[in-house]
Amino acid sequence: MSNDELEKLRQRAKKLAVEKSYLQLIIQLMSRISMVSGLENTIDNLLHSVVDVIGGANLILYYQIDDETFYTDVYGKKQKLQTIADPQVAEAYRSGLPTEYEHHFKDTQLISAEFTNAYTWVYPLKVGNQLIGVFKMESLHIAMRELYEHLPLFFNYIALVLKNEILGYTRLQQINQQLEQEIIHRKQIEKDLRHAKTVAEEANQAKSIFLANMSHELRTPMNAVLGFSKIMQTDPEITESQRQNLNIINRSGTHLLNLINDILDMAKIEAGRVVIETEPFDLGETVRDIVDMMRERAESKHLQLFHTENSALPRFVEADPYKLRQILINLIGNAIKYTETGSINVRFNIKNHVDQNKVWLVCEVEDSGVGIKAEDQGKIFEPFVQVGKNSSQKGTGLGLPITKQYVNLMGGTISLTSQVNKGSLFRIELPVSKVSAEDIMAIKPHQNQVVGLSPNQILYRLLIVDDNFENRLLLKKILQPLGFQLREACNGQEAIEIFQQWQPHLIWMDIRMPVMGGKEATRQIKALPNGKDTVVVALTASVFEDQRDELFKAGVDAFVSKPYRIDEIFSCLHQCLNVEFIYQALEPQPVYVSEHVPVKQFKALPAALQSQLHHAAGQLDLEQTASVIAEINALDNHVATGLQHYLEQMDFQAILDLCESR
Numbered sequence: 001m002s003n004d005e006l007e008k009l010r011q012r013a014k015k016l017a018v019e020k021s022y023l024q025l026i027i028q029l030m031s032r033i034s035m036v037s038g039l040e041n042t043i044d045n046l047l048h049s050v051v052d053v054i055g056g057a058n059l060i061l062y063y064q065i066d067d068e069t070f071y072t073d074v075y076g077k078k079q080k081l082q083t084i085a086d087p088q089v090a091e092a093y094r095s096g097l098p099t100e101y102e103h104h105f106k107d108t109q110l111i112s113a114e115f116t117n118a119y120t121w122v123y124p125l126k127v128g129n130q131l132i133g134v135f136k137m138e139s140l141h142i143a144m145r146e147l148y149e150h151l152p153l154f155f156n157y158i159a160l161v162l163k164n165e166i167l168g169y170t171r172l173q174q175i176n177q178q179l180e181q182e183i184i185h186r187k188q189i190e191k192d193l194r195h196a197k198t199v200a201e202e203a204n205q206a207k208s209i210f211l212a213n214m215s216h217e218l219r220t221p222m223n224a225v226l227g228f229s230k231i232m233q234t235d236p237e238i239t240e241s242q243r244q245n246l247n248i249i250n251r252s253g254t255h256l257l258n259l260i261n262d263i264l265d266m267a268k269i270e271a272g273r274v275v276i277e278t279e280p281f282d283l284g285e286t287v288r289d290i291v292d293m294m295r296e297r298a299e300s301k302h303l304q305l306f307h308t309e310n311s312a313l314p315r316f317v318e319a320d321p322y323k324l325r326q327i328l329i330n331l332i333g334n335a336i337k338y339t340e341t342g343s344i345n346v347r348f349n350i351k352n353h354v355d356q357n358k359v360w361l362v363c364e365v366e367d368s369g370v371g372i373k374a375e376d377q378g379k380i381f382e383p384f385v386q387v388g389k390n391s392s393q394k395g396t397g398l399g400l401p402i403t404k405q406y407v408n409l410m411g412g413t414i415s416l417t418s419q420v421n422k423g424s425l426f427r428i429e430l431p432v433s434k435v436s437a438e439d440i441m442a443i444k445p446h447q448n449q450v451v452g453l454s455p456n457q458i459l460y461r462l463l464i465v466d467d468n469f470e471n472r473l474l475l476k477k478i479l480q481p482l483g484f485q486l487r488e489a490c491n492g493q494e495a496i497e498i499f500q501q502w503q504p505h506l507i508w509m510d511i512r513m514p515v516m517g518g519k520e521a522t523r524q525i526k527a528l529p530n531g532k533d534t535v536v537v538a539l540t541a542s543v544f545e546d547q548r549d550e551l552f553k554a555g556v557d558a559f560v561s562k563p564y565r566i567d568e569i570f571s572c573l574h575q576c577l578n579v580e581f582i583y584q585a586l587e588p589q590p591v592y593v594s595e596h597v598p599v600k601q602f603k604a605l606p607a608a609l610q611s612q613l614h615h616a617a618g619q620l621d622l623e624q625t626a627s628v629i630a631e632i633n634a635l636d637n638h639v640a641t642g643l644q645h646y647l648e649q650m651d652f653q654a655i656l657d658l659c660e661s662r
């Protein structure tokens, strides 16, 4: 090999080595660029990597997103461009071709002549025919000149990376925009919903308050209607037919009042105005009262009502007795309403509560009636929902919602299991506190039945000694209308003075009083002349036996515990002074002989029909009564015509009397 050839080979090897190093440079660049993702990161990384590896006075990237042009340079300046002011870049956009611009640094003294040449490269970034942007590298060192030839590979790669990032970016933007739109839309919907909810709630509240007020207003006149018709019924002057009309007024009035009460209760619940008022009461008595009352209703439908109580059931409890009453009446009432044959079982039991003083009262009302379909079982606790064939004729659809709300307000639960045509079982669990018998004294006094004093008795003088004005007033209100002579004293001292002047037959003696207490006053009175002839009845809230002993020793003759029932006052007067009272005569039962229906013929009808008629008329149920009469018509036209006459007159009483006659 000649020297020449050797030299050529050497040159070639040198050139290859240089090319290899350029290619390595480019590969290095490419690998740096692929290290990040995201459009902005990629651009920043691109500019900084190029300036690190290749150099240049300034590097600028122009790129397109949709139809807009953006500018970013290596110094961090970023902007959206309206027009491309740089003519070299504009030219690249126009021609789509890369251009090299050569220029000279003239004013430098530091740099030797060979370094005064510099280059600016403007390179369009293309993927196929699509222009992605333009890359401009200003004032590149002459030493980089040879790199230029190797750059297409690099710029093609850059174009591809940028295209991908721009695509990703626009897609992200679109998604973001969509999301934003969706969020705005959703927020608006939420706002609308909230607004609608508030409006609805306000309207509902307003409705409930209106209903509550209106029902309340309606109740007042209803009470007057019922009260006066009741009073008139006892008037001996009225005729038989007037009495029957009054009966109708009374029954219809009671029915109407019940409806109003239901609506009032529901409205009060919805308006959030129901409060639970707990008090000690006699659970045993309450349950017995309700069951006895409902048994009559059940028997009028030839249903049996069984009542069982677990022996552990506490007799006295603290809860809301009025709500409990209504809950039980509603459940047992429904059981009777929706059962045609068989029986109703009411069971009471207890379950332990976490709280020692409380127990769970468990009550089950089971019937053998029509049952409730599984799909209806959830609905029937909603207001005004009635399911089943004839239920709308039987009620308002408010009983169960009220029951459920009351149970929940009292801290309990209600559940239902039912099978169509087999029957239903409603079960409630209510927390109640156990209380002692003494607390039960707070129970309201029984209805006073005494209306006067029997004639030919002496004029009794009774002295009321109590420092509390209301207590004296209460006794006065009970006793004065009956014709007793009364005087009052505010303490033991006054009592002794009045005793001396007036010599009462009996003294109602409060024990704890200022100035002088009841015990001391009794002792002194009993020591006075005639003192022993006067009966002293201690009115005391204390129940301790030893205190009673002390009072007996002081001379007290009898006790009445406070708070007392009115009848306890009367029975005490009877026992101590032998006072005789007149009791209210029982309401006379109207004897009614049917004018339009021959009784014998009516009694010949099947017993079931008679009882259905009795039930329907008892409920003042027009439609039901009419439908029973239609059935009777098929058997006995004569009787049916008479009954129809009564119905047209709304004379349910006449129908009832007929059913009850023998």
Ligand code: ADP
Binding pocket: 334, 335, 337, 338, 367, 369, 370, 371, 372, 380, 385, 386, 387, 388, 391, 392, 394, 395, 396, 397, 398, 399, 400, 401, 424
């Ligand atoms: P309603 O005044 O109609 O009796 P309720 O709220 O008390 O209203 O009851 C709602 C509905 O539930 C009734 O219409 C009836 O269809 C059904 N239902 C309630 N109790 C019973 C039951 N013991 N047996 C069968 N269906 C019942």
